Amino acid sequence: MSELLEYSGDEMMTVAASRALADGTVCFVGIGLPSAAANLARLTHAPNVVLIYESGTIETKPDILPLSIGDGELSETALTTVSVPEMFRYWLQGGRVQVGFLGAAQLDKYANINTTVIGDYDAPKVRLPGGGGAPEIATHSGEVFITLRHSKRGFVEKLDFITSAGGQPGGDNKKRCGGKGPTKIITDLCIMEPDSQTKEFIVTSMHRGVERQQIIDNTGWGVRFAEEVTTTPEPSAHELEVLRDLHRRTKEAHAGEA
Amino acid sequence: MAKVTSLENAIRDNVNDGDIIAMEGFTHLIPFAAGHEIIRQGKRDLTLIRMTPDVIYDQLIGAGCARKLIFSWGGNPGVGSLHRLRDAVEKGWPQALELEEHSHAAMANAYEAGAAGLPCAVIKAYANTDYPKVTKTIVPMECPFTGEALVAIPSIRPDVAVIHAQKATTKGDVLIEGILGVQKEAVLAAKRAIVTVEEIVDDLGDVHPNACILPSWVVSAVAEVPRGAFPSYAHGYYSRDNKYYQDWDNIARDRDSFQAWIDENIMQSATGDAS
Numbered sequence: 001m002s003e004l005l006e007y008s009g010d011e012m013m014t015v016a017a018s019r020a021l022a023d024g025t026v027c028f029v030g031i032g033l034p035s036a037a038a039n040l041a042r043l044t045h046a047p048n049v050v051l052i053y054e055s056g057t058i059e060t061k062p063d064i065l066p067l068s069i070g071d072g073e074l075s076e077t078a079l080t081t082v083s084v085p086e087m088f089r090y091w092l093q094g095g096r097v098q099v100g101f102l103g104a105a106q107l108d109k110y111a112n113i114n115t116t117v118i119g120d121y122d123a124p125k126v127r128l129p130g131g132g133g134a135p136e137i138a139t140h141s142g143e144v145f146i147t148l149r150h151s152k153r154g155f156v157e158k159l160d161f162i163t164s165a166g167g168q169p170g171g172d173n174k175k176r177c178g179g180k181g182p183t184k185i186i187t188d189l190c191i192m193e194p195d196s197q198t199k200e201f202i203v204t205s206m207h208r209g210v211e212r213q214q215i216i217d218n219t220g221w222g223v224r225f226a227e228e229v230t231t232t233p234e235p236s237a238h239e240l241e242v243l244r245d246l247h248r249r250t251k252e253a254h255a256g257e258a
Numbered sequence: 259m260a261k262v263t264s265l266e267n268a269i270r271d272n273v274n275d276g277d278i279i280a281m282e283g284f285t286h287l288i289p290f291a292a293g294h295e296i297i298r299q300g301k302r303d304l305t306l307i308r309m310t311p312d313v314i315y316d317q318l319i320g321a322g323c324a325r326k327l328i329f330s331w332g333g334n335p336g337v338g339s340l341h342r343l344r345d346a347v348e349k350g351w352p353q354a355l356e357l358e359e360h361s362h363a364a365m366a367n368a369y370e371a372g373a374a375g376l377p378c379a380v381i382k383a384y385a386n387t388d389y390p391k392v393t394k395t396i397v398p399m400e401c402p403f404t405g406e407a408l409v410a411i412p413s414i415r416p417d418v419a420v421i422h423a424q425k426a427t428t429k430g431d432v433l434i435e436g437i438l439g440v441q442k443e444a445v446l447a448a449k450r451a452i453v454t455v456e457e458i459v460d461d462l463g464d465v466h467p468n469a470c471i472l473p474s475w476v477v478s479a480v481a482e483v484p485r486g487a488f489p490s491y492a493h494g495y496y497s498r499d500n501k502y503y504q505d506w507d508n509i510a511r512d513r514d515s516f517q518a519w520i521d522e523n524i525m526q527s528a529t530g531d532a533s
Contacts, residue, residue, distance in 0.1 A: 031336075054362060055284050055437045067500060068335035070285025070437045072493055083438045084284055084309070085370040088363040093382055112386075116359075121392045127347045129333030129340075131389075132310070136363040139385045165386035178382070254500055 007235050009188035010149070012207045014040060014243060015235040017101075017147040017186040026050040027099045028092060028137050031069050033147045034101035036246070037186075039065060043242050052091065054133040056082045064250040069132075088133070092140045095178060100141030102134055102164070104148045106156055109200045109221050111146060111166030111182035113138070114159040121161060131163040138164035143183040150187035156220040167199035189215050191232060195224075205230045260430025260477035265454060265486075268479035269295045272450045273304075276325075277417040280307040280369075280448060281314065284439030285335060286493060289422040290314050291486035292454050294524045297321045307416055309365045309440060313489070313506050316340040317524075319355060320516050326356040328414070330365045337503050341510040351513065359393050364411050369440045371413035372447025378410045419448035422487045423472075424494060425462060426455040430474035433462050436493030438470055450478040454486040456495050 007015075017037035021027055023046035029038045031053075039062060042049050050059050055070035059079035066074055075081045082091070091097065105128060106114040113134065119125030138144050148154055167181050182201075185192040191205040202224045203215060208231055216223055235243075263271075273279060273296060281289050293314040296304075305326040308315055312335055318324055320342030332343050346355040360368070364383050371379035380399070390396045390409070397410045421441040425433045432453050434441060445451040453472070458480070465471070474480075485492075489502035509519045 055286075055439070057437070068285045068498070070335075070439070072286065072436065072491055072497060075286075075437050075493065081437055083442065084362070084440045085366040085443055088366045089370070093363065116388075121388075124348060127332075127339075127344045130329065130331045130359060131361050131387075132331035133362040135361040135387050135389065136383055140382070162386065162388045168386060 005234065005237060005240065007240055009207070011235060011240060011243060012232070013147060013149070013186060013188040015239050016191060016207070016232050017145065018044065018239070020145050020184055020186060021046055021049055021099065021101075024048045024050075025098050026052065026096060027101055028052045028054070028097045028141055030102045030134070030137070031066065032103045034103050034145075035065055036243070037147060038101055039246060040239065040243050043246065044239055052087075052097065054084070054087060056084055056087045058082065058091070064253045065246060067254055088136065092136055095140065097137075097140065098142040100137040100144045100179075102137060102144060102146050104146055104154070106154055106159060107146065107148070107166070107185070108156060108159050110169065111144075111185060111194070111201055112159055112162045113146070113164045113166070114161050116161040116163045118160055134164040138166075138181065139179060141179050143180040145184045145186065146182055147186045150189040150215065150218045152218055152220045155218065155223075167194050169199050189218065193226075200224065202226050203229055205232045207232045208234055260426075260453070260474045260480045262426070262428060262430055262458065262480050265291060265295050265481040265483050268292075268452045268454075268481045269299055272418050272452050272478055273299075273301055274417075275301055276303045277301075278305040278307065279418050279420065280414065280416040280444045281420040282308060282439055282441045282444040283422060283487065283490065284310060284437055286437040286439065286491060287422045287434070287441070287487050288312070288314055288490035289420050289454055289486065290488060290490065291483045292420045292422070292452060293318055296323060297520065297524050307414060309362055310335070311343065312340065313503060316342040316506070316510055317520070319343050319346050320352070320510065321520055321524075322352045324355060325353070326358065328358040328360070330360045330362045334503055334507060336500070337507050341507070342516060345513070358395060359389065360396075360411065361389065364396075365414070366440055366443075368411055368414040369443035369447055372415040373443045376413050378412050380408050380410050383409055414444075414447055416444070416448040418450045418452065419444040420452045421445060422454045422483075422492070424456050424492060426453060426458050426480045426482075427462060427474075428458060428460055430477055430480045431462065432472040432477060432480065433465060434470045434472070442470060442472065445472055445476060451476065452479045452481070453477050454481050454483040456484055456486070456492055458482045
């Protein structure tokens with residue numbers, strides 16, 4: 001650990017997200033930021049983490065990060081590849097997944113996620129791609145981690161559409177859905193966790209060098225801070241090296257495919 | 259028994275205006291060449307079903323083939339939006355597009371129910387989401403034995419399913435390898451099925467006893483179309499052309515550049531040569 005290490009906010013976010021995954025965890029991985037974090041975990045502190053992607057690949061160990069959820073790399077490095085109906089029925093709905101790892105375009109203070117529309121559903125201002133696997137990943141996984149960059153556009157007071165459900169104020173997620181729902185939001189500024197009473201996500205850890213005002217300015221609701229806010233441990237030299245290698249390999253491989 | 263024929267004949271014989279059509283392939287083995295032939299033959303008023311309507315459905319929608327879309331994720335994987343899909347939904351161009359929107363879990367279950375001859379699929383899904391407000395075919399129900407909260411959705415039973423696979427025999431037995439998606443379920447759920455393949459062989463050879471094989475007698479037509487999944491990939495044959503997907507973003511952003519692309523690359527190009 002060295003205070004002299006230089007790293008970006010994105011790198012801090014990915015490292016913090018990767019550390020949230022304990023070794024041996026069975027994790028259903030979303031594409032993009034969650035995929036980078038999950039594979040960083042596998043290549044550093046959690047060699048036995050089990051990564052599952054919705055294309056049906058189980059215990060996959062990609063050498064490079066996939067661009068899409070169904071890249072050949074995922075199947076070639078998997079223990080086994082099952083059909084998509086089997087993936088959603090037996091493995092996700094059947095309760096085999098401990099952590100669902102999602103990205104998000106937009107979320108609210110309860111970690112409800114919108115990836116469907118901006119504006120009215122029938123006459124949308126912007127039609128977004130939709131939910132894909134997320135609605136059931138959010139409810140059937142034991143718990144859910146969400147990782148995205150902190151911005152006012154992403155952290156909003158009210159969503160136009162709830163694509164996948166977060167915590168319910170005063171509700172019991174486990175009874176309702178089978179899983180606990182979202183338990184961590186990891187951004188490039190901080191880590192947020194739900195208040196045990198209100199279920200609202202509050203800041204529990206800030207990354208080094210981040211000011212409270214930055215988080216307030218980049219959150220679309222009146223964000224609250226825990227009574228005791230810790231400082232997120234910085235990335236180690238090893239973590240940064242492995243992450244940068246992964247991104248470099250990925251870039252080289254994808255450039256060669258065109 | 260499958261008829262081994264040309265792509266042109268396979269589409270002409272099996273796809274009619276107004277059909278409900280499912281073209282599947284989960285990132286892998288997407289039947290692009292067959293989709294292009296549907297555009298070339300000017301099919302209209304189709305109800306298009308696909309879990310991940312990506313670039314191929316953007317092309318079909320922009321070309322005016324579709325009346326309705328049943329789907330669960332509509333984007334350009336790894337790139338962003340589908341501009342033709344958005345233009346149809348947001349502006350009604352080239353015509354309005356009715357949406358029936360589900361999640362992946364629901365779609366996959368609905369295909370499986372269709373293959374199993376069931377009228378509906380029963381799933382644990384959509385808890386505390388807004389889907390049931392906008393998709394009228396999501397119906398809450400209780401388990402008759404335990405009282406558990408469930409939902410029912412109609413099974414998917416298309417008029418025709420279209421998929422791409424690695425190999426078929428001269429008899430029409432089809433082998434699919436790698437990421438399998440929902441292709442087997444889509445074929446077994448449909449009244450008719452068209453399969454394009456990388457190559458037609460005399461014998462599938464030494465395949466694993468549990469390999470994914472669709473027997474000739476569940477397939478209507480097989481056509482040999484090498485690189486028929488391009489720009490997606492075919493496990494064991496070629497990899498995904500990521501640059502095509504990135505370039506598509508610019509082509510599809512503008513109606514004129516889109517139409518010019520369709521004219522040049524599909525309408526004026528021979529069957530099976532649309533890549």
